Amino acid sequence: MAEYMIQGETLTAIADAIRGKTGGASPIDPAQMAAEISNISAGGGLPAGISAVSVGTYTPASETTSSAKIPHGLGDVPNFVVMYADGLVTSADFATYICAFAGIPQLLEAGVGVRMYRHGSANGSSFNNGATLAYESAYTNTTFMVAQSSSYKLKAGTTYKFVVGKFA
Amino acid sequence: MDKYYKNFDGDYIVAIGTGNGDEEITKEEYENLLFVIRNRPTAEPGYEYKLRTDLTWERVEAPPVEDEDATEEDYIAALAELGVTSYEEV
Numbered sequence: 001m002a003e004y005m006i007q008g009e010t011l012t013a014i015a016d017a018i019r020g021k022t023g024g025a026s027p028i029d030p031a032q033m034a035a036e037i038s039n040i041s042a043g044g045g046l047p048a049g050i051s052a053v054s055v056g057t058y059t060p061a062s063e064t065t066s067s068a069k070i071p072h073g074l075g076d077v078p079n080f081v082v083m084y085a086d087g088l089v090t091s092a093d094f095a096t097y098i099c100a101f102a103g104i105p106q107l108l109e110a111g112v113g114v115r116m117y118r119h120g121s122a123n124g125s126s127f128n129n130g131a132t133l134a135y136e137s138a139y140t141n142t143t144f145m146v147a148q149s150s151s152y153k154l155k156a157g158t159t160y161k162f163v164v165g166k167f168a
Numbered sequence: 169m170d171k172y173y174k175n176f177d178g179d180y181i182v183a184i185g186t187g188n189g190d191e192e193i194t195k196e197e198y199e200n201l202l203f204v205i206r207n208r209p210t211a212e213p214g215y216e217y218k219l220r221t222d223l224t225w226e227r228v229e230a231p232p233v234e235d236e237d238a239t240e241e242d243y244i245a246a247l248a249e250l251g252v253t254s255y256e257e258v
Contacts, residue, residue, distance in 0.1 A: 056187020061180070061205045061219040071175065073188035142188060157206040162187075 052076060053165035063156045069143045070162070076141050078164035083146070085160045172198035180226075181219045 015028045021040045028036055046053060054074040072078065139145065144164060146154065154160065173189020174197075175182050184193075184201045193201075201223075209217050209225050217225040 054187060056185055058183055058185040059202060059205060060183045061208070062182070062216050068183075070183075071173065071185065071188040071190070073171075156208060159202075 049168050051166045051168040053163055054078075055161070055163045057159050057161050058154075059159045060154045060156050063154065068154055069145050071143050072162070072164045074141065074164050074166065076166055077139055078144060079166055081144050081162060081164050083160055083162040085155075085158050170195075174198075174201060176221065179221055181221055181223075 011030055014033060018028060018033060018036045018040070019025060022036065052074060054072055056072055058068075058070050060068065170186045171188075172184070172186055172193050172195055173191060174184045174193050175190045181201070183189075184198055184205070186198075204223055205219065208219070209227075211217050211227065211230070214230055215227050216230045217227055220226055
């Protein structure tokens with residue numbers, strides 16, 4: 001094996017960086033540094049109670065004039081969806097209803113620019129049976145569906161960001 | 169790293185996006201399509217432009233808006249959301 005010289009202060013800097021991540025205070029044997037680094041969590045993990053999330057964007061080429069079926073990459077049927085677009089500030093610009101499938105309570109997400117409704121709820125939107133079935137069938141492991149009305153629609157050229165996920 | 173997609177409805181590109189979609193494309197194609205979409209022609213009232221897969225715009229009559237989800241209750245709820253709790257018709 002080839003041998004190399006390394007300055008002591010370089011080793012100390014590496015050890016300090018490891019201790020900064022692990023919270024340790026003990027000296028670290030250079031031979032153990034690789035193992036110490038491997039044991040450091042990379043971070044970015046999911047919050048407790050969330051088993052999976054997938055983020056994506058959707059930019060319609062034309063204004064939606066009917067409900068849009070939006071592809072997602074979760075690989076499972078999501079049970080929450082959040083959608084947002086920068087710069088949409090008026091209620092008419094809020095774009096859409098997100099029509100969630102059964103089990104999601106009606107939510108008004110005024111602060112983030114999206115209304116989320118559980119379809120078919122007595123005090124929410126009043127989809128007829130056909131629409132309800134369409135929304136249910138659109139909630140799959142690859143798509144979710146957003147609705148539109150005369151007041152709310154996806155705007156052409158606007159990039160909508162979304163996150164879909166699954167509670168644990 | 170993001171994956172980029174375009175989504176079709178027959179001969180039309182209905183949307184582009186990241187995350188998932190009908191056909192994966194390069195970042196360069198995505199950015200080109202984004203430029204095309206954001207520079208679409210302005211349609212007169214009653215019409216809209218749809219993007220064909222050959223990247224030409226086709227003017228079509230705008231279909232009637234589905235408004236099955238708008239009810240009086242929805243509007244009242246929306247007003248209440250804005251803090252309006254009493255009003256009269258004019």
